[in-house]
Amino acid sequence: MSKKLRIAVVPGDGIGKEVIAGALAVMTACGLESKIEFTHFDWSADRYLKDGITLPGYADGSGFRKLESDFDAIFVGAFGDPRVASNIHAKEILLGMRFKMDLYANVRPVKLLDESLCPLKGVNPQDVDFTVFRENTEGLYCDVGGTFKQGSPDEVALQEDVNTRKGVERIIRYALDYARKHGKKKVLMTDKSNVMTYAHGLWQRTFKELSAEYSDIQTSHMYVDALCMQMVRDPRQFEVIVTNNMFGDIITDLGAALQGGLGMAASGNIHPGKTSMFEPVHGSAPPLAGKNVANPIGAILTAAMMLDHLGVAAEAQRIEASVLKAVQQKKTTADVGGSLGTRECAEWIAQQVAE
Numbered sequence: 001m002s003k004k005l006r007i008a009v010v011p012g013d014g015i016g017k018e019v020i021a022g023a024l025a026v027m028t029a030c031g032l033e034s035k036i037e038f039t040h041f042d043w044s045a046d047r048y049l050k051d052g053i054t055l056p057g058y059a060d061g062s063g064f065r066k067l068e069s070d071f072d073a074i075f076v077g078a079f080g081d082p083r084v085a086s087n088i089h090a091k092e093i094l095l096g097m098r099f100k101m102d103l104y105a106n107v108r109p110v111k112l113l114d115e116s117l118c119p120l121k122g123v124n125p126q127d128v129d130f131t132v133f134r135e136n137t138e139g140l141y142c143d144v145g146g147t148f149k150q151g152s153p154d155e156v157a158l159q160e161d162v163n164t165r166k167g168v169e170r171i172i173r174y175a176l177d178y179a180r181k182h183g184k185k186k187v188l189m190t191d192k193s194n195v196m197t198y199a200h201g202l203w204q205r206t207f208k209e210l211s212a213e214y215s216d217i218q219t220s221h222m223y224v225d226a227l228c229m230q231m232v233r234d235p236r237q238f239e240v241i242v243t244n245n246m247f248g249d250i251i252t253d254l255g256a257a258l259q260g261g262l263g264m265a266a267s268g269n270i271h272p273g274k275t276s277m278f279e280p281v282h283g284s285a286p287p288l289a290g291k292n293v294a295n296p297i298g299a300i301l302t303a304a305m306m307l308d309h310l311g312v313a314a315e316a317q318r319i320e321a322s323v324l325k326a327v328q329q330k331k332t333t334a335d336v337g338g339s340l341g342t343r344e345c346a347e348w349i350a351q352q353v354a355e
């Protein structure tokens with residue numbers, strides 16, 4: 001018998017706990033016990049408030065090395081709790097995984113499953129179907145900066161935008177390779193190089209150089225402000241979008257809105273060949289937590305994405321097909337037009353998967 005795949009499960013805070021429970025129920029319904037072993041971790045605001053630990057082995061990096069050596073993938077909910085104003089646990093656990101495990105490709109599919117979910121008029125599922133590749137380890141989220149004369153009228157605040165040739169090149173190459181592998185013809189790079197001439201000049205030059213290597217792919221560029229307008233005006237034109245950390249963060253919330261809201265959006269934090277992490281795009285949504293109202297579909301589609309990444313493709317497809325049925329038959333939570341609770345929606349999808 002082949003070795004079981006090992007998945008670390010970190011539900012985190014708020015609705016993270018509820019949507020991950022739903023996604024696990026769906027994966028279990030696939031009959032994956034013989035193929036996958038799930039190990040649960042309680043890293044969260046609750047744990048941090050109890051014993052001050054965010055992720056054991058954070059400081060010396062041993063916790064991340066253990067995740068890499070002991071697991072094939074990490075399945076994460078969301079982090080953020082009003083009781084932890086500093087958000088230190090989210091920073092150390094979530095950004096810790098992304099940065100310290102060098103998960104440089106944040107892959108976020110934007111796919112409309114049913115016309116009724118899109119806030120735009122006359123837009124069908126075939127019109128919204130693209131993937132955003134967000135650089136995940138550099139840019140403005142590197143925590144490089146500082147303040148000077150804080151609290152005084154002369155206060156200065158600096159936050160550096162860190163872009164390396166290696167970092168920019170590998171995410172652009174990843175997006176171009178993905179396009180090639182998936183039969184996509186168009187890759188668009190978005191930046192703000194008209195004003196951020198140094199940082200985004202590097203993106204421009206790198207994209208141009210790599211484009212020459214991929215003559216089978218039609219490459220193009222848009223400034224990020226124009227892209228936001230075009231995503232609303234005509235989302236049909238996009239197949240693959242590649243961008244930096246902050247712009248990727250922002251445009252994928254807009255992308256999520258095109259799909260029916262944050263509750264529908266999935267993502268993977270990937271380093272090819274290494275232990276990667278998968279999480280729904282949404283946060284912990286404290287006002288919804290504990291009420292059985294959060295949409296579990298983003299987490300369920302994230303589970304499918306993770307299974308596909310691990311080579312468990314048939315089960316991933318079964319999950320996606322069952323989610324599509326749930327959306328079409330309105331067996332969903334209220335945010336996407338149904339009347340089910342989080343648990344009931346996940347159970348309905350699990351039942352379809354099992355049939």
Ligand SMILES: NC(=O)c1ccc[n+]([C@@H]2O[C@H](COP(=O)([O-])OP(=O)(O)OC[C@H]3O[C@@H](n4cnc5c(N)ncnc54)[C@H](O)[C@@H]3O)[C@@H](O)[C@H]2O)c1
Nearest residue numbers: 078079080081262263281282283284285286288294295335
């Ligand atoms: N990856 C992450 O862990 C992550 C991402 C974003 C925000 N956060 C954290 O989450 C907390 C709340 O942040 P926020 O309110 O800006 O973002 P959020 O994603 O938690 O919620 C934004 C909005 O989307 C709705 N929403 C989100 N997920 C939903 C779901 N599954 N079903 C139905 N509706 C859903 C919420 O009701 C809210 O109106 C903060 O502490 C923030 O730092 C964490």
